[in-house]
Amino acid sequence: MDNEQAPVVIIGIGSIEQHGPHLPLGMDSLAARYFIHEIASKSNSVCVHPCWPGYSPHHMKFRGTITFSEDTLLNVILDTISSLADHGIKRFMLTNHHGGNAEIYKLAMRMAKRYYNVMVSSPTGPSGTELAKKQADISKRHWDVHSGINETAAALVMFPELVEMYRLEGWKPTLDLGTELNKFFDVDRDDYEIVSQVRGACTPPVNIDFTKDGIYGTGDPNLADAGEYAKRLKERVDFMVEFIRVWKTIPIPPAFLD
């Protein structure tokens, strides 16, 4: 705190889980680590990546996956925040790089705010730029959430030496929820809002039951565009840096003072 009056600590969490045949097991944690370092170095902040695994029981049928229990992940996040709160940190920014952690890290944020008297935020964005809107559409159209076009591009930018694209030669989607539910991926249907949620309700809890190679979605990861991702990454980092700048202009509200 010697060179920063209002320090922000950025906490990144990810996972160790199978990421298709071509991406590293540490994909989400490596990406989290890369992302928080970028933001911290541009905003005079401190970043910490307190654990490598996340909450990934649904990936356990694929070898190499390491999952924490719900309690372990929750407590790792809470103990990290609580320790730094003891040192006087009042502003925490969390960033999550694995969908399976979503509910747990949101609960951790709520609990930390309540029990440690600290501000905790997990900003998202930007959502309105051309690049972001295009990505949102691809993601929805192809269910591009795990090991697909987006994550492959991310890995090619952040740690290309760990990507094995040759394993994708002749790739065809293995995603299969069964004939009826497969039709519910069609975003152009009038009833998409309903059928997509019915599809969600019927998706098996273990992912090997609907994707044999661990890649979700129908988008060919061979189409990953590293140049485009690099631009999108910069846009996101800039957004987070600006969020921190604006946040620091607001004095700590009285409710959070000890």
Ligand SMILES: [Zn+2]
């Ligand atoms: Zn991932």
